Amino acid sequence: MLNKVYWLGLLLLLSGCASDRGQTLAEQRAEVQKMRTETIAAVATHQPDIRQQLARSPGYAVFSNANVNIIFASFAGGYGVAHDNRTGRDIYMKMGEAGLGLGLGVKDFRAVMVFKNRDAFEDFVEHGWMVGAHADAAAKAGDQGGAAAAEIALEDVDIYQLTEAGLALQATIKGAKFWKDRELN
16 A cells, blocks of 8 residues: 555656646746646635735745655655746746655645745745645545645745645655746746
8 A cells, every 4th residue: 555655646746846737838837827826716715815915925936736745754846936026027936845754645735825025035036945844634636525734834934735636644844945947937
């Protein structure tokens, strides 16, 4: 069973990191933009003031991630976009994450990060390191099932997370690295 979870998780993780989300660069950017729009709309159903928070912030980021947790280790990879509200510029990014803790499962989730000040946003875009703690339980496929999550990160960032699909129960201390996608920028 663990072997099947491992390979399924690895497949999801690698598919989340894949740069071929469309045939052309324009199609790939359009796919990221579509993911951002759909994620913000989904968060708005649970957090009605999210659009106002995004508009008031110096910047925000939206990511699609695939996460695998096998007993004591957790790994995630994905892609997304950071938006600079001052310049109106979108910065296409990738991400990788590793954590230690207890858990088992695989899930596909989305995250919206709202930066509370300019320094936090610029540090994220230029350096991309984020450390925190995470706990969640998820059993979801399409509209069936449910998920609950708690995220503790830096005090200058609010994080909203939605599980798209997966089965997971985990509690981890984690570190994430975000970097600019050279192909899409």
